[in-house]
Amino acid sequence: MVLSIFKxxxxxxxxxxQEIRYCCECGDLLEVIHDLSQSxxxxxxxxxxxxxxxxxxxxxxxxxxxxPSLPGNKIITLNEGDTPLYDVSHHFPHFSSIKLKHExxxxxxxxxxxxxxxxxxxxxxxxxxxxxCASTGDTSAAMAxxxxxxPNMKGIxxxxxxxxxxxxxxxxxxxxxxxxxxxxxxxxxxKLVQQLTEKHNIYLLNxxxxxxxxxxxxxxxxxxxQLNWQVxxxxxxxxxxxxxxxxxxxxxxxxxxLGIIDKLPRLAGIQTEGASPLYExxxxxxxxxxxxxxxPTKASAIQIGDPVSYKKAVRELKYFNGVVEAVTETELMxxxxxxxxxxxxxxxxxxxxxxxxxxxxxxxxxxETEDVVVILTAHGSKFSNASVEYHGDESNPSANxxxxxxxxxxxxxxxxxx
Ligand SMILES: *Cc1c(COP(=O)(O)O)cnc(C)c1O
Ligand SMILES: [Zn+2]
Numbered sequence: 052m053v054l055s056i057f058k059x060x061x062x063x064x065x066x067x068x069q070e071i072r073y074c075c076e077c078g079d080l081l082e083v084i085h086d087l088s089q090s091x092x093x094x095x096x097x098x099x100x101x102x103x104x105x106x107x108x109x110x111x112x113x114x115x116x117x118x119p120s121l122p123g124n125k126i127i128t129l130n131e132g133d134t135p136l137y138d139v140s141h142h143f144p145h146f147s148s149i150k151l152k153h154e155x156x157x158x159x160x161x162x163x164x165x166x167x168x169x170x171x172x173x174x175x176x177x178x179x180x181x182x183x184c185a186s187t188g189d190t191s192a193a194m195a196x197x198x199x200x201x202p203n204m205k206g207i208x209x210x211x212x213x214x215x216x217x218x219x220x221x222x223x224x225x226x227x228x229x230x231x232x233x234x235x236x237x238x239x240x241x242k243l244v245q246q247l248t249e250k251h252n253i254y255l256l257n258x259x260x261x262x263x264x265x266x267x268x269x270x271x272x273x274x275x276x277q278l279n280w281q282v283x284x285x286x287x288x289x290x291x292x293x294x295x296x297x298x299x300x301x302x303x304x305x306x307x308x309l310g311i312i313d314k315l316p317r318l319a320g321i322q323t324e325g326a327s328p329l330y331e332x333x334x335x336x337x338x339x340x341x342x343x344x345x346x347p348t349k350a351s352a353i354q355i356g357d358p359v360s361y362k363k364a365v366r367e368l369k370y371f372n373g374v375v376e377a378v379t380e381t382e383l384m385x386x387x388x389x390x391x392x393x394x395x396x397x398x399x400x401x402x403x404x405x406x407x408x409x410x411x412x413x414x415x416x417x418x419e420t421e422d423v424v425v426i427l428t429a430h431g432s433k434f435s436n437a438s439v440e441y442h443g444d445e446s447n448p449s450a451n452x453x454x455x456x457x458x459x460x461x462x463x464x465x466x467x468x469x
Contacts, residue, residue: 053068053086054068054085054086054089054090054119054120055068055083055084055085055086055118055119055120056068056083056084057070057072057081057082057083057084057261058081058082058083058084059075059077059079059080059081060079060080060081060082060362060363060366061075061077061079061362062075062077062079064076064077066081068083068120069177071177071179071254073248073255073259073260073261074259079362080259080261080359080360080362080363081261082261082264082301082363083118083261083262083264083265085116085118085119085120087115087116087119087305087308087309089119090115090116090119091115091116091119091309094309094310094311095310095311097115097116097311098280098311101113101276108128108130108131108132108133109131109132109133109269109273110126110128110131110132110165110168110169110172110266110269111123111126111128113268113269113272113273113276116268116272116302116305116306116309117169117265117266117268117269117272117302118169118173118262118265118266121169121172121173121176122176125172125173125175125176126168126172127168127171127172127175127197127200127201128168128172128200129158129159129164129168129196129197129200130158131157131158131164131165131167131168132157132164132165132168132269132273133273134152134153134154134155134156134157134273135152135153135156136150136151136152136153136274136277136278136424137150137151137153137395138150139151139390139393139395142393145412145419146412146417146419146421146422146423147284147419147420147421147422148283148422148423149408149422149423149424149425150278150283150422150423150424150425151390151395151397151405151424151425151427152270152274152424152425152426152427153395153397153427153430154270154426154427154428154429155396155397155398155401155427155428155429155430155431155433156430158196159189159192159193159196159222160189160192160429160430160432160433161188161189161192161193161352161398161428161429161430161433162189162267162270162295162426162428162429163189163190163192163193163194164193164196164197165266165267165269165270166193166258166263166264166266166267166294166298167193167194167196167197167256167263167266168197168266169262169263169265169266169267170182170194170197170256170260170262170263170266171194171197171198171200171201171204171256173262174201174204174254174256175201175202175204177254179204179252179253179254180203180204180205180252181204181205181207181251181252181253181254182194182198182204182205182206182207182253182254182255182256183206183207183208183209183244183247183248183253183254183255183256184207184208184209184244184255184256184257185208185209185210185237185240185241185243185244185257186208186209186210186237186240186257187210187211187214187215187219187237187351188219188351188352188433189352189428189429189433190256190257190258191208191210191222191223191228191230192222192223192226194206194208194223194228194256195208195222195223195226195227195228195230196222196226198226198227198228199226199227199228205228205229206223206226206227206228206229207228207229207231207253208223208228208229208230208231209231209233209240209243209244210223210230210231210232210233210240211232211233211235211236211237211239211240212232212233212234212235213232213234214236215232216436218433218434218435218436241257244257257359258292258294258359258360259359263294264294264297264298264301264360264363265298267294267295267298267299267302268298268299268301268302268305269302270295270298270299270302270426271286271298271299271302271303271306272302272303272306274286274424275303275306275312278424280311280312282312282313282314282315282316283316283421283422283423283424284316284317284417284418284421284422284423285316285317285318285319285408285417285421285422285423285424286299286303286316286317286318286319286424286425286426287319287321287404287405287407287408287411287423287424287425287426288318288319288320288321288404288425288426288428289320289321289322289350289352289353289400289401289403289404289407289426289428290320290321290322290329290353290358290364290375291322291326291352291353291354291355291358291400292355292358292359292360293320293329293358293359293360293361293363293364294359294360294363295426295428296318296320296360296364296367296368297360297363297364297366297367299318299367299426300318300363300364300366300367300368300370300371301363301367303315303316303371304367304370304371315370315371315372316371316424317371317372317373317374318367318368318371318372318373318374319373319374319375319376319407319408319411319416319417320333320364320368320373320374320375320376321375321376321377321378321403321404321406321407321408322353322375322376322377322378322403323346323348323350323353323354323377323378323379323380323383323403324377324378324379324380325345325346325347325348325354325380326345326346326348326350326353326354326355326356327377328340328341328342328343328355328356328357328358328361329358329361329364329365329375330375330376330377332361332365332375333368333374333375334375337365337368337369340357340358340361342356342357343356343357344356348380348383348399349380349383349384349399349434349437350383350398350399350400350402350403351399351400351434352398352400352428352429353400353403374411374416376407376410376411377407378403378406378407378410382406382409382410383399383402383403383405383406384399384402384437384441384447385406385447385448385449386402386405386406386409387399387401387402387405387431387437387438387441388441388442388447388448388449388450388451389405389449390402390405391431391438392449392451395427396430396431396432397427397429397430397431398427398428398429398430398431398433398434398437399434399437400428400429401425401426401427401428401429404425404426404427404428405425405427408423408425454466
């Protein structure tokens with residue numbers, strides 16, 4: 052009657068779900084496998100019952116599929132989820148339809164909250180009083196917020212000193228996490244996190260923790276629920292460490308295997324040209340991953356040269372007949388401006404996915420007859436510098452620079468052509 056186990060993605064070795072463990076003895080990643088025949092004995096009844104549960108938070112609503120072995124009274128939530136699915140098809144008639152799933156409309160303004168509701172709730176269930184991550188942005192913000200919301204939990208955030216903008220610092224500090232700047236880069240911080248968690252009773256919440264992936268499955272599942280289970284032809288998503296595309300794939304695969312959906316969408320993972328290890332591997336038929344130092348990009352959340360969840364992502368891309376595309380800095384910033392202008396504020400990482408969808412459409416890979424859902428990963432307000440910079444440079448095609456006039460009516464009227 053075991054509901055969930057950890058299973059190695061390489062050698063299939065299984066471990067007790069109650070064990071605090073992030074990797075297999077063989078060194079590869081684990082994944083959480085649930086016995087869904089136990090938690091969801093009749094998928095169609097479950098599907099029908101969901102409509103009466105719209106007042107319940109998303110994680111609880113879909114919990115039988117997300118993480119059935121987590122006791123309900125241990126859930127730490129900040130009312131994440133139920134994010135908007137914007138239909139922008141009328142602006143882009145070269146798609147049959149295009150919808151934007153805005154995960155930036157979560158409590159800490161990124162999709163990382165979807166993973167932290169499961170990660171922190173599980174830590175709470177296990178009785179962990181200290182949780183830690185290395186991060187420069189959205190992961191630390193989400194972890195700090197959920198740890199702050201838990202009854203008895205201290206969040207510890209390790210950040211590369213001097214490489215953090217005030218904006219990136221503000222969230223973990225204000226959510227009460229112990230925030231430590233270290234004279235190193237992200238990898239240096241990550242190494243210390245691993246050493247600390249091996250030695251001490253501190254729970255690790257970076258993306259190598261597969262419990263977070265289970266919470267992130269909700270993004271795809273909720274989207275399909277919003278679409279009344281009508282499966283789009285494509286899901287397009289930005290890829291950094293590749294945890295989110297793995298989660299999207301796992302959730303959709305489980306829906307398909309249960310018969311809740313009767314068709315598979317295709318997946319498109321999008322990277323920036325300077326940080327494109329998955330794209331390069333795709334071009335070589337996934338023969339190998341060649342880790343590379345990622346070049347700086349405005350899409351800083353996906354400036355990753357050696358993605359932790361590479362193998363999981365490749366498995367999902369193969370299952371969903373997926374493609375991988377890469378976009379330039381100009382493409383992503385111009386598309387960010389185009390979407391922002393519709394009143395939908397998106398971050399540069401989300402814009403990578405939008406730019407990728409447009410490029411795949413132009414190349415004829417996404418056809419004019421196809422329905423597309425693009426996953427937006429964080430809110431534009433987290434990356435306001437990028438917008439200010441873009442609009443300040445009049446050579447950018449969609450720049451909307453600020454005007455200045457003296458406090459004088461005529462001057463203002465003349466500026467406004469009145
Ligand atoms: C974490 C993050 C990503 C990348 O997700 P992965 O799971 O690392 O591929 C993309 N966009 C934003 C805004 C993020 O915070
Ligand atoms: Zn193994």
